[in-house]
Amino acid sequence: MTAPPGDRLARAALSRIVEPGDEHAGRALRRHGPAGLLGLLRAPEGAGPDTFPGTGPRRVEGWRHRARTAEPERDLDHVGRLGGRFLVPGDPEWPRQLDDLDDTRPLGLWVRGPADLRGWALRSVAVVGARACTPYGAHTAAALAAGLAERGWVVVSGAAFGVDGAAHRGALGSGGATVAVLACGVDVPYPRGHAGLIGRIAEQGLVVGELPPGAHPTRGRFVLRNRVIAALTRGTVVVEAAYRSGSLVTARVAARLGRHTMGVPGPVTSGLSAGVHELLRGEATLVTDAAEVVELVGAVGQLAPPRRGPVLPRDLLAPGTARVLEALPGRSPAALSEIAVRAGAHPDHTLAKLYELHSLGFVERCGDDWQLTNTRGEGSNTRHGGT
Amino acid sequence: MTAPPGDRLARAALSRIVEPGDEHAGRALRRHGPAGLLGLLRAPEGAGPDTFPGTGPRRVEGWRHRARTAEPERDLDHVGRLGGRFLVPGDPEWPRQLDDLDDTRPLGLWVRGPADLRGWALRSVAVVGARACTPYGAHTAAALAAGLAERGWVVVSGAAFGVDGAAHRGALGSGGATVAVLACGVDVPYPRGHAGLIGRIAEQGLVVGELPPGAHPTRGRFVLRNRVIAALTRGTVVVEAAYRSGSLVTARVAARLGRHTMGVPGPVTSGLSAGVHELLRGEATLVTDAAEVVELVGAVGQLAPPRRGPVLPRDLLAPGTARVLEALPGRSPAALSEIAVRAGAHPDHTLAKLYELHSLGFVERCGDDWQLTNTRGEGSNTRHGGT
Numbered sequence: 047m048t049a050p051p052g053d054r055l056a057r058a059a060l061s062r063i064v065e066p067g068d069e070h071a072g073r074a075l076r077r078h079g080p081a082g083l084l085g086l087l088r089a090p091e092g093a094g095p096d097t098f099p100g101t102g103p104r105r106v107e108g109w110r111h112r113a114r115t116a117e118p119e120r121d122l123d124h125v126g127r128l129g130g131r132f133l134v135p136g137d138p139e140w141p142r143q144l145d146d147l148d149d150t151r152p153l154g155l156w157v158r159g160p161a162d163l164r165g166w167a168l169r170s171v172a173v174v175g176a177r178a179c180t181p182y183g184a185h186t187a188a189a190l191a192a193g194l195a196e197r198g199w200v201v202v203s204g205a206a207f208g209v210d211g212a213a214h215r216g217a218l219g220s221g222g223a224t225v226a227v228l229a230c231g232v233d234v235p236y237p238r239g240h241a242g243l244i245g246r247i248a249e250q251g252l253v254v255g256e257l258p259p260g261a262h263p264t265r266g267r268f269v270l271r272n273r274v275i276a277a278l279t280r281g282t283v284v285v286e287a288a289y290r291s292g293s294l295v296t297a298r299v300a301a302r303l304g305r306h307t308m309g310v311p312g313p314v315t316s317g318l319s320a321g322v323h324e325l326l327r328g329e330a331t332l333v334t335d336a337a338e339v340v341e342l343v344g345a346v347g348q349l350a351p352p353r354r355g356p357v358l359p360r361d362l363l364a365p366g367t368a369r370v371l372e373a374l375p376g377r378s379p380a381a382l383s384e385i386a387v388r389a390g391a392h393p394d395h396t397l398a399k400l401y402e403l404h405s406l407g408f409v410e411r412c413g414d415d416w417q418l419t420n421t422r423g424e425g426s427n428t429r430h431g432g433t
Numbered sequence: 434m435t436a437p438p439g440d441r442l443a444r445a446a447l448s449r450i451v452e453p454g455d456e457h458a459g460r461a462l463r464r465h466g467p468a469g470l471l472g473l474l475r476a477p478e479g480a481g482p483d484t485f486p487g488t489g490p491r492r493v494e495g496w497r498h499r500a501r502t503a504e505p506e507r508d509l510d511h512v513g514r515l516g517g518r519f520l521v522p523g524d525p526e527w528p529r530q531l532d533d534l535d536d537t538r539p540l541g542l543w544v545r546g547p548a549d550l551r552g553w554a555l556r557s558v559a560v561v562g563a564r565a566c567t568p569y570g571a572h573t574a575a576a577l578a579a580g581l582a583e584r585g586w587v588v589v590s591g592a593a594f595g596v597d598g599a600a601h602r603g604a605l606g607s608g609g610a611t612v613a614v615l616a617c618g619v620d621v622p623y624p625r626g627h628a629g630l631i632g633r634i635a636e637q638g639l640v641v642g643e644l645p646p647g648a649h650p651t652r653g654r655f656v657l658r659n660r661v662i663a664a665l666t667r668g669t670v671v672v673e674a675a676y677r678s679g680s681l682v683t684a685r686v687a688a689r690l691g692r693h694t695m696g697v698p699g700p701v702t703s704g705l706s707a708g709v710h711e712l713l714r715g716e717a718t719l720v721t722d723a724a725e726v727v728e729l730v731g732a733v734g735q736l737a738p739p740r741r742g743p744v745l746p747r748d749l750l751a752p753g754t755a756r757v758l759e760a761l762p763g764r765s766p767a768a769l770s771e772i773a774v775r776a777g778a779h780p781d782h783t784l785a786k787l788y789e790l791h792s793l794g795f796v797e798r799c800g801d802d803w804q805l806t807n808t809r810g811e812g813s814n815t816r817h818g819g820t
């Protein structure tokens with residue numbers, strides 16, 4: 047079920063060679079496979095003029111230039127020492143909804159944090175917006191994220207100042223799950239002022255990015271990062287955005303990919319709500335709180351199994367995840383700390399597993415506590431590992 | 434083209450006998466005609482049990498009771514002395530879009546003010562909302578109304594405190610046209626605190642109501658008044674409304690009648706925007722300024738002839754209206770005061786006629802000035818009285 051090791055190494059190398067969202071590279075990858083493409087770029091004699099049809103020689107020259115210096119083993123080792131990993135298509139943890147991006151699908155994802163990205167992404171919502179937000183925007187983003195977390199939804203954002211930061215903090219503050227998608231290496235705390243926040247997310251949530259360790263953000267990388275946020279989540283909520291704001295890009299990509307696009311309104315006198323209002327005059331849905339967001343993104347049924355991917359029978363769970371499930375009392379809710387003690391695991395790790403179990407339909411949140419999902423009836427087969 | 438005199442007198446009497454929006458009365462009117470219905474109610478021997486099928490005896494008794502004391506000649510005379518009139522279906526000034534209300538169509542409309550109601554209503558938008566609005570709501574309503582007035586649109590509202598008052602004032606303040614639809618007699622300044630405003634509207638705009646002179650508002654009358662506002666206009670904009678606010682009734686009636694429904698968003702933290710947001714999560718369109726409202730309600734073509742009613746050739750205009758049209762210079766815009774002097778008319782009267790001419794496509798507003806519509810091409814036949 048895991049991708050072949052050569053694939054992972056080649057994709058790690060390519061993540062340093064190719065810019066995120068490069069469709070030319072995507073096409074070449076589809077044609078030659080990761081190892082094949084890397085081999086072509088590293089060949090001393092160079093590639094023939096027809097190797098990459100439709101792709102300009104300057105672009106290919108750039109790839110060949112960077113292919114000379116890529117050291118994927120070192121990158122994998124470096125991220126591994128930070129407790130991270132490099133996910134590629136075919137991995138059980140690979141979030142398959144990214145396949146909707148076709149040739150702009152990330153080559154792979156560098157990930158830090160204790161949770162299962164695939165499980166989390168199945169029940170996730172993006173909360174994005176202006177960097178220079180107003181106190182109203184910050185308040186609304188935090189309240190929305192806290193409400194989503196309380197309802198067992200994972201909050202995805204971009205770790206930027208303003209709305210992004212407020213959303214991550216709102217989720218963390220209510221003991222919830224959050225994913226930061228960076229436009230740089232997952233070892234690069236950007237923006238600097240959010241180093242503490244990003245560090246905390248890497249412990250309690252997930253820090254994710256397409257770029258190899260040490261890579262710095264650029265304007266283009268910010269814009270292309272947004273497509274990953276849009277594709278990863280069930281829907282995108284924009285909280286404050288001026289005209290032509292980057293978060294509107296995220297919303298439009300989300301709409302194009304068939305995800306829900308939502309916006310939080312504000313005063314018409316505020317330029318920072320103008321972009322959101324423009325969105326709401328199009329196809330986006332107006333939302334005023336987390337309940338309305340969940341009503342929309344969870345429309346397939348709040349406790350129904352996630353649309354994508356199999357619902358695992360209980361005995362197919364990874365041992366660490368199964369241990370947390372076993373630690374829940376049979377009939378009553380329990381606090382995170384209690385479950386962590388019973389599972390013999392760190393609370394951050396336990397929380398990550400609880401969200402994973404939540405997205406698989408095993409557990410649900412109940413105020414600040416967690417409990418087993420009511421499984422009388424049709425769900426019981428799954429819980430007891432039947433069929 | 435005018436309704437027969439007996440009709441007018443009977444409807445004036447019935448406006449004192451029957452509550453606004455009474456469907457039973459509407460059905461009886463359809464069956465017996467105004468004079469016939471009045472005769473039945475006034476007959477000393479009373480109506481037989483099958484005269485009003487489906488209508489309870491208590492309701493009929495109430496009608497008969499009030500029929501005894503109705504003095505329509507006195508009411509008509511009283512309103513006439515205030516410079517007013519009583520419009521009935523069939524009058525050239527009757528706004529035919531009210532026919533969409535079927536059996537709840539007003540029996541007639543008591544009107545004060547110099548303008549032509551029919552002409553004005555063709556280019557009108559309702560701006561309604563909370564009585565206890567916030568400064569944000571008042572500001573937004575006034576700015577919206579001023580913007581609509583500047584674009585040659587007539588602002589219709591209910592003369593209540595809060596949003597309604599701000600809308601009327603915004604229109605008046607920018608030298609625009611406004612219509613107050615009252616839930617009481619047009620000689621009753623309600624609310625008291627708006628006596629000055631209502632008086633000013635009766636001079637510069639139109640004060641309209643279904644109820645006979647002296648009638649006071651009741652809760653039910655307020656609610657039913659809203660259907661007239663909705664039916665009279667091309668669309669309804671709600672500016673601040675709490676859940677279950679009366680202005681949401683107006684918006685829903687507007688939607689049911691196929692008019693545009695619009696809402697101005699506000700902070701999600703404000704209870705006074707909650708009703709608007711609920712509306713915007715349904716079928717209403719989010720609008721942030723007058724341009725967006727006009728884009729919607731004027732979608733049939735900003736300068737196109739109004740959808741309903743004939744485009745009058747110039748020589749069919751009423752003499753007072755034609756005189757104002759003649760007072761406009763041939764090629765350049767002119768100020769209201771200048772046009773009034775040249776037409777030999779009071780500025781309020783002149784403005785009323787200019788809006789009427791505007792709705793007929795003869796003139797357009799240009800900043801604070803007025804000018805003849807550019808009529809090269811197909812419009813010229815109409816201007817020169819051809820065909």
